[in-house]
Amino acid sequence: MSQISVAIAGAGLSGLCLAHSLLRAGFDVQVYESDPEPFARRQGYRVTLDEYGMAGLQKCLPPRLFELFLATTSPTDEDSYFRVTNQDLGEVFKLTFKGDRSGTDLRTPRQTDRQTLRTIMLEGLQDRIHYGKKAVRADTAADGATLHFSDGSYTHASLVIGADGVNSALRKQLLPDCDPEDANSWGIYGRTPLLHNGQSIVPAPLKTSGVYAIGKAGKGFFFTTMNFREAPQAAFSRFGAEQLPPISDDYVMWALLLPKELFPVSQEKLDSEILHRFALETALDFHPVLRRFVNLADTDCTMLVKLKAARKPSSWPVSRITLMGDAVHVMPPTGSHGGNTALRDAALLAEKLKAAVSRGKPLEEAIASYQTEMSQYAFREVEAAKAMLKRFSIHNPFMSWVMLRAMPWIRSLKNKPLTTTE
Incomplete structure (x- = not known):
């Protein structure tokens, strides 16, 4: 397998996951990242991993790194919930996920910090990741493919894998009719320290919940808490990691989703400070608990995300170049399946390649x-995410009244308010 070289365009979660698996199997792997350094830009905060995402990591990562990942996820000893509410945090419905006191059942969803997970996956790959290498195209040949970069350089490999995200140049080349469609919603993502003056800013009934509050005019507010099972510094030290954890404290991740036409100016002018001010204005429509998350946020951690949904290719030619993750199946965040599907891709592609080489079959x-x-x-998940986003945008007046007024009132007759401090 050492004679099989693989060039991966993109050092995101799926690209790094694939690199670990193939490297462990003996492939010659190199990763090329367009950013000038590992954390040149923010790409999101908390990620919910399900059984597919965790299975992908377990199959691909060295055992030590997988155990470090588990140590820095959220605790699983309590039940967790996904709640849909109205803008005043009146509950419409909730989904319950049973806890696992042992922390060993990998079917139990758990939260992880995206930057922390990416730092863990950089471990052992430092000399194989090349920064400032933006892929612009790839050419096939009888013995593989050549990956070209924006600086005029290129590299030849047996295989080229496009894991270069939603704006993938390789997807535009391979699947020119499959540019993602605009979901007509933009998101403002933010991060807020969990503790303020020594007290949690999340009401006790919501400490293990992800909450989506449906507002007026297609607006929505999502939040969840990122609690670390073990302090990242302690965990990284205990496992002998060479990398330093990028974050140390628990936090609240929040996101405001709204139709893109409600944004006041063009995207190019929306820096973190302007975005945060706009988030403060938009949050005035929501419960004081939600407004407080925005008020106390780290302003420079505010970021814009344009929601897109992939188009399924009607045909996909087979060559020595292929795609994975957001490069081929980007989806709205509703459902939390994007990252999980990307990690599932990495495990599947690694499995297929290793099996083919071991049996002497063509790549x-x-x-x-x-x-x-x-x-x-993957495209089942794309359609499910699109459908959920649509359901959260209620346009029928009667359904809006039922969902956001009648149902929360009925549920309030037998349940304590979600904002209670008890």
């Missing part, structure tokens, strides 16, 4: 099988 056979299988599960 194209592995690529064909991967593309077929991945397309089946």
